[in-house]
Amino acid sequence: MTRIIPALSEISAQYDALFVDLWGCVHDGVTAYPEAVAALQAYRASGGLVILVTNSPKPREGVAAQLGQFGVPEDAYDSIASSGDSARAALFRGMVGEKVFFMGEWARDAGFFEPLEIIDTPAPITRVPLAEAEGIVCCGPFDPMADPAINRADFLYAKQKGLKLLCANPDIVVDRGEVREWCAGALAALYTEMGGESLYFGKPHPPIYDLARRRLASLKSKVDSSRILAIGDGIHTDIQGAQGEDIDSLFITGGLAAAETKTQDQPDPAALDAFVAKERVTPTYAIGRLR
Structure with missing residues (x-):
């Protein structure tokens, strides 16, 4: 059963690294979400590593440039793995x-x-x-x-x-x-x-996770799968991909599935249960917005 949490900080100490989706989690395609940025900055300040894992067709340099335009600062992440x-x-x-x-x-x-x-x-x-x-x-x-x-x-x-x-x-x-x-x-x-x-080659398929692990390995010698948390708003990309990689996941319900999960500040528990049962993909955790 998916556990609804109030903030990333409630569970972040369990993980050495985050694989974080961008669109719908960190920005809306126009501008950054301030609470999401602050949450990632705080996680990195505590010693955690943040790999942005995105289905953008851009090379990682292009993703980084776009993030700057959206107002996502460089101190909110360590590296980028793109589908591109x-x-x-x-x-x-x-x-x-x-x-x-x-x-x-x-x-x-x-x-x-x-x-x-x-x-x-x-x-x-x-x-x-x-x-x-x-x-x-x-x-x-x-x-x-x-x-x-x-x-x-x-x-x-x-x-x-x-x-x-x-x-x-x-x-x-x-x-x-x-x-x-x-x-x-x-x-x-x-x-x-x-x-x-x-x-x-992007989420939920294995090649992008191989790339993300390579990016992570370049920063830290070894991180066990049990110490990685995937964060995203796509049930059949971010969350299904995490399950395939045997890593825990945090489902951002206020993104693509906001209507189905009846998310205002947080998802409606009954609606969330019905949604994950229908989609046959079960996140480890859920939250309305990354914060």
């Missing part, structure tokens, strides 16, 4: 070919195509029209407000050609302020539903 970096490693190993059709917003996602230093001999990746492509790189929809179904014609063609789709962000939706937007995960789910093959 995990997926880029696969891209430059040639997992979807060398000629790729790109889906996303180039002005925002251009950094995805910058080679990683951890790949000794990166594949020579070029962007091409779909008709010339050997694979698809999806950082997001061309229009985040449009129904993913508008891509059916292209996806049918891609499926018939046997193209793999590399999904740089498994999130289905995010809330930017008060506006809900589609993410790359919605397109990948549609492609899979149509019979295509989608490759995932």
Whole structure:
């Protein structure tokens, strides 16, 4: 049964490190949550390590720059593991070919195509029209407000050609302020539903947790899984991913599931129990907002 807690500080001494989701937990896509920032700063001041584990398709340098714009200070975290970096490693190993059709917003996602230093001999990746492509790189929809179904014609063609789709962000939706937007995960789910093959590298899939553990190991020689707490508002990304990694989780109910859990300041206990039973994913702890 999920235990509702009043603040991170009630349980934080049990953990040496946090794997913290960003969107919906630390910021709303526009600005930082002051209480969340203060909670992470206090945790680090007590000796804990904070790894931001995000399904952003950006490289970690791009995530850090964006956090600065949102007002998240550098002393609120130690390192960043992004879905973008995990997926880029696969891209430059040639997992979807060398000629790729790109889906996303180039002005925002251009950094995805910058080679990683951890790949000794990166594949020579070029962007091409779909008709010339050997694979698809999806950082997001061309229009985040449009129904993913508008891509059916292209996806049918891609499926018939046997193209793999590399999904740089498994999130289905995010809330930017008060506006809900589609993410790359919605397109990948549609492609899979149509019979295509989608490759995932962010939460809840293992590659991003491997990257997060590598980031953590660079800061501290060894942290046992029992001493890591995952924090997030995505029941099928953050919380399901934590369960798959055998680590405890803190579910932020005031994010994507605010309506389902009837969260005002805190979730309604009965609504929370009904929600986790329906989704068949059980967090260790829950709280309305990270604080």
